[in-house]
Amino acid sequence: MFLSVFDMxxxxxxxxxxxxxxxxxxxxRFLAHLRSLPFxxxxxxxxxxxxxxxxxxxxxxDRAVILGLAGFLPxxxxxxxxxxxxxxxxxxxxxxxxxxPELAFDPKVDLVFDYGPALDGHANGMVLLARDAQxxxxxxxxxxxxxxxxxVTEAEHQAGEAGVQGPNIPYPFQSANEMMEMxxxxxxxxxxxxxxxxxVVRDGVALREGTQRIWAVMxxxxxxxxxxxxxxxxxxxxxxxxxxxxxxxxxxxxxxxTAPHVINDWMSTYAMAVNEENAAGGQVVTAPTNxxxxxxPAVIRYYLDHVPGARSDRVEExxxxxxxxxxxxxxxxxxxxxxxxxxxEVGSAAAMAAAGLCAVLGGTVEQVExxxxxxxxxxxxxxxxxxxxxxxxxCIERNGLGAIxxxxxxxxxxxxxxxxxMPLDNxxxxxxxxxxxxxxxxxxxxxxxxxxxxxxx
Numbered sequence: 001m002f003l004s005v006f007d008m009x010x011x012x013x014x015x016x017x018x019x020x021x022x023x024x025x026x027x028x029r030f031l032a033h034l035r036s037l038p039f040x041x042x043x044x045x046x047x048x049x050x051x052x053x054x055x056x057x058x059x060x061x062d063r064a065v066i067l068g069l070a071g072f073l074p075x076x077x078x079x080x081x082x083x084x085x086x087x088x089x090x091x092x093x094x095x096x097x098x099x100x101p102e103l104a105f106d107p108k109v110d111l112v113f114d115y116g117p118a119l120d121g122h123a124n125g126m127v128l129l130a131r132d133a134q135x136x137x138x139x140x141x142x143x144x145x146x147x148x149x150x151x152v153t154e155a156e157h158q159a160g161e162a163g164v165q166g167p168n169i170p171y172p173f174q175s176a177n178e179m180m181e182m183x184x185x186x187x188x189x190x191x192x193x194x195x196x197x198x199x200v201v202r203d204g205v206a207l208r209e210g211t212q213r214i215w216a217v218m219x220x221x222x223x224x225x226x227x228x229x230x231x232x233x234x235x236x237x238x239x240x241x242x243x244x245x246x247x248x249x250x251x252x253x254x255x256x257x258t259a260p261h262v263i264n265d266w267m268s269t270y271a272m273a274v275n276e277e278n279a280a281g282g283q284v285v286t287a288p289t290n291x292x293x294x295x296x297p298a299v300i301r302y303y304l305d306h307v308p309g310a311r312s313d314r315v316e317e318x319x320x321x322x323x324x325x326x327x328x329x330x331x332x333x334x335x336x337x338x339x340x341x342x343x344x345e346v347g348s349a350a351a352m353a354a355a356g357l358c359a360v361l362g363g364t365v366e367q368v369e370x371x372x373x374x375x376x377x378x379x380x381x382x383x384x385x386x387x388x389x390x391x392x393x394x395c396i397e398r399n400g401l402g403a404i405x406x407x408x409x410x411x412x413x414x415x416x417x418x419x420x421x422m423p424l425d426n427x428x429x430x431x432x433x434x435x436x437x438x439x440x441x442x443x444x445x446x447x448x449x450x451x452x453x454x455x456x457x
Contacts, residue, residue, distance in 0.1 A: 009287050171188075233279075288330065348376070
């Protein structure tokens with residue numbers, strides 16, 4: 001099993017990796033399919049199902065599909081150009097993707113939110129289609145946005161990862177137990193094995209520059225969030241808070257005021273800064289998802305800014321270790337809130353962050369596995385119930401608490417010798433089972449929990 005660090009950490013846009021980035025990527029894949037056809041389409045359409053329908057507007061899925069069909073991609077997204085394109089599409093009712101003719105597309109007619117049962121296969125399903133001049137369907141494909149910006153066709157989803165031939169890597173661990181056994185036999189750390197796997201598909205320079213860029217984008221997102229205020233879009237009138245809290249923390253530091261538990265406030269502020277940016281549609285890194293994008297950057301900033309002796313050249317080790325843990329969770333359970341609730345998003349992010357921090361603080365492979373397990377275990381059962389379908393309440397604060405849990409988990413693991421009762425593999429399986437049993441109301445549909453228990457004002 002091989003999932004690259006650049007699969008787990010994708011540079012994209014908010015507010016959602018599964019509901020914004022995924023649909024945009026699916027539209028790009030459909031356009032590529034249309035370019036391969038021997039005949040030219042006249043128009044295109046889309047149907048959103050399951051969670052993509054129920055929380056699609058709040059997650060900007062409609063915008064993502066429209067822009068995706070116009071040729072936009074998450075990694076090269078230009079906000080100003082996108083707004084101009086959206087205005088033009090709503091006026092002319094035409095999309096103009098590169099290397100294809102202009103295609104008829106009326107967002108009010110050709111983009112359908114289907115609130116019936118979800119498609120078989122995954123809660124985040126969408127159907128894209130193309131029509132000829134007579135209105136007959138000449139091409140159609142079903143896509144599933146399976147979390148973290150990953151997109152598969154219906155056929156690919158049915159085949160599963162076993163049907164996809166990956167590179168021949170030296171350390172193909174598919175479980176935490178296999179990972180630790182390979183580490184013992186090889187004498188390598190988790191990051192060392194992950195690095196060896198990555199070097200099969202890219203050279204060391206590309207790996208180093210790529211991980212540096214991931215952290216640079218993460219850190220830039222924190223900085224934007226710490227210097228921006230105002231009200232977030234979407235109608236809830238949620239105020240940005242990271243800037244004010246950060247300014248208060250800086251003032252207290254300047255006055256040598258030592259407040260109790262102040263380090264928790266620093267971590268929460270870093271995480272909230274990211275997720276406020278995400279909620280505003282800014283550039284973020286899936287870590288492993290957009291809804292959980294603040295946890296890992298916050299823990300890295302905690303390490304670099306607040307841990308004596310921290311070294312910036314160890315951020316790559318942090319990211320590689322975190323990616324290894326995230327890959328195990330995705331492979332054996334899910335990182336999708338629509339599939340397993342927020343335990344799969346913030347829970348997975350906390351496990352990844354705890355593992356990465358434990359590694360750079362000198363933890364053994366066994367301690368790193370323990371740190372990931374502690375963090376994930378104490379997110380089990382967490383629902384995904386975004387108010388009004390927006391990635392704001394409770395998502396922004398939840399990232400701050402996820403970062404705090406991650407640091408606590410790493411600290412507890414480092415106090416032990418790596419021996420513990422509940423293996424990470426069993427905890428991941430428990431998360432999968434819990435997600436399978438969880439009511440659909442609590443899996444990113446905004447039909448239960450906090451989403452329906454809000455003030456009537």
